[in-house]
Amino acid sequence: MxxxxxxxxxxxxxxxxxxxxxxxxxxxxxxxxxxxxxxxxxxxxxxxxxxxxxxxxxxxxxxxxxxxxxxxxxxxxxxxxxxxxxxxxxxxxxxxxxxxxxxxxxxxxxxxxxxxxxxxxxxxxxxxxxxxxxxxxxxxxxxxxxxxxxxxxxxxxxxxxxxxxxxxxxxxxxxxxxxxxxxxxxxxxxxxxxxxxxxxxxxxxxxxxxxxxxxxxxxxxxxxxxxxxxxxxxxxxxxxxxxxxxxxxxxxxxxxxxxxxxxxxxxxxxxxxxxxxxxxxxxxxxxxxxxxxxxxxxxxxxxxxxxxxxxxxxxxxxxxxxxxxxxxxxxxxxxxxxxxxxxxxxxxxxxxxxxxxxxxxxxxxxxxxxxxxxxxxxxxxxxxxxxxLGLTGPKKSTPAHSLELVSIGKANAEIIEYEIHKEDLLVNKKIVDILFPENVLINAIIRSDKLLTPRGDTCLLEGDILYILTPRSSIGKLKEMFKDHEF
Missing domain, CATH: 1.20.1530.20 (Na+/H+ antiporter like fold)
Incomplete structure (x- = not known):
């Protein structure tokens, strides 16, 4: 037994x-x-x-x-x-x-x-x-x-x-x-x-x-x-x-x-x-x-x-x-x-x-x-x-941070994580100058493993990781903005 x-x-x-x-x-x-x-x-x-x-x-x-x-x-x-x-x-x-x-x-x-x-x-x-x-x-x-x-x-x-x-x-x-x-x-x-x-x-x-x-x-x-x-x-x-x-x-x-x-x-x-x-x-x-x-x-x-x-x-x-x-x-x-x-x-x-x-x-x-x-x-x-054989690329880095989210399913909204790349149009732009879809907000920015509170005059840099709060209805428009990259 x-x-x-x-x-x-x-x-x-x-x-x-x-x-x-x-x-x-x-x-x-x-x-x-x-x-x-x-x-x-x-x-x-x-x-x-x-x-x-x-x-x-x-x-x-x-x-x-x-x-x-x-x-x-x-x-x-x-x-x-x-x-x-x-x-x-x-x-x-x-x-x-x-x-x-x-x-x-x-x-x-x-x-x-x-x-x-x-x-x-x-x-x-x-x-x-x-x-x-x-x-x-x-x-x-x-x-x-x-x-x-x-x-x-x-x-x-x-x-x-x-x-x-x-x-x-x-x-x-x-x-x-x-x-x-x-x-x-x-x-x-x-x-x-x-x-x-x-x-x-x-x-x-x-x-x-x-x-x-x-x-x-x-x-x-x-x-x-x-x-x-x-x-x-x-x-x-x-x-x-x-x-x-x-x-x-x-x-x-x-x-x-x-x-x-x-x-x-x-x-x-x-x-x-x-x-x-x-x-x-x-x-x-x-x-x-x-x-x-x-x-x-x-x-x-x-x-x-x-x-x-x-x-x-x-x-x-x-x-x-x-x-x-x-x-x-x-x-x-x-x-x-x-x-x-x-x-x-x-x-x-x-x-x-x-x-x-x-x-x-x-x-x-x-x-x-x-x-x-x-x-x-x-x-x-x-x-x-x-x-x-020379078949490797740049070292992949794993972010040393995490963001735990409270369920927001009933609010019909999501928080999306997105890393800014070198060729992005967002590089060196102030948040206030970016035309995001309606009701889309940057909630947090991770820069060099440190948390930044986003403000209108915050300038986005290559390597910044953005946490973006968006209604699900606006996800398609965000994808158009970031169409060259996955998020």
Missing amino acids: INIDYSILLGSLLLIIGIITTKFSSRLGMPALILFLAVGMIVGSDGLGIIYFDNATYAQLIGVLALIIILFEGGLQTRWTTVKSVLKPSLSLATIGVLITTSVVAVVVNLLFDVPWLEAFLIGSIVGSTDAAAVFAVLKGQNINPKLGSTLEAESGTNDPMAMFLTLMFIQLLTIEETNVFLLILSFFWQMGMGLLIGVIFGKLATMAINRINLDSSGLYPIFAVAFALLTYSFTALAHASGLLAVYVAALVIGNSDLTYKTSIFRFNEGFTWMMQILMFILLGLLVFPSQLFTSDVMIKGILISVALIFVARPIAVYLSTIKMDFNHKEKIFVSWAGLRGAVPIVLATFPMLAGIADSQTIFNVVFFVVFTSALIQGSTILLLAEK
Whole structure:
């Protein structure tokens, strides 16, 4: 019988340890997911023996839920103006790139380990996609070239359907004697097409609902948004389409729309995403047994597949997928190296276990080792490589201030945060000379991390952060004033 109090204590301690490890990850220069996985393995049955966990069904459930939240937050934070310019290469990498990676890895697995072709392609499809959780976590807040960062984030947000389709297809070919490949191919186009369509529709419905409903507490709006993310996934999955793609597309629509309590929704999802990442990676770490993972057989296979994936399959996929696209040699090298593997391959590796595929435990262990190697080697060197290749921009600064707002939903007004840029028309202008829409007021100015009280003769400078109180009816006019920048 489960001791509830003990379980809650253990869960809280694991969350605290997970949060603390994020500080160590930045200092050690490695992705936090490596340390989360390590925590899971240490407290598991082969480590300290505190938790025994071997339920692939629960791991898959938590993994999928976490991926929904991670993709939703990633889509919310992605600006359509940047994605639009890299849509073609991103989609090419997410489809053709995954197919090429899968094929190259399958050839290597078949030739080196004499694994049957179908099983080799199954392994290739499981590790074929980059991982949104890993890519978003590593690139977030970094000064990577915007074009490359957007390409990698859009690719990782949209390539899960291809990897999942290929994985399920090869499982079906291995377990069902008579399988219609033509119907499987049609199924892929259905999954992608309907996933995209349902994502757009639910994104618009969610935006309309959030803006029109008048909730008693501002804290309910972020939960309302998350509920729509879960609804989008489940509805799409029940329609036998790609729920993960639908969630990412819906989040893109929501995040790029005029939204009530947008800042609250974004910040809640940022924290919730961290919690789900910690939970997912620790759980996946618990699922693997180090005594089975660090054996000579698994390690040799894992290292050889990792080498083939990192230095052969991914570069070939990137170079072939971006032919005649606006990427130079250095940029292709970086995109090749930044193809991080993470939670998605590990979650996909549970599918063969649940389907009863022979050697499924070995497949899981090898995939886990490949992910661990990819995250450790590539994840810890991405920023260094970007600097060496000259693909970084100015350092991004995070403001050391915050503004807590009282709910003003019933007043039909919002407070907008806006940073003045060098090329803004507001630079060096006095507030009294600025023709703001009616009833729009600058409530506060942050300058060099100090609060200034705005007056009519206050001159606005580059780098000033304005907090502007505006009726919702005037937001469109403000957007016209600040049309070259996001706020």
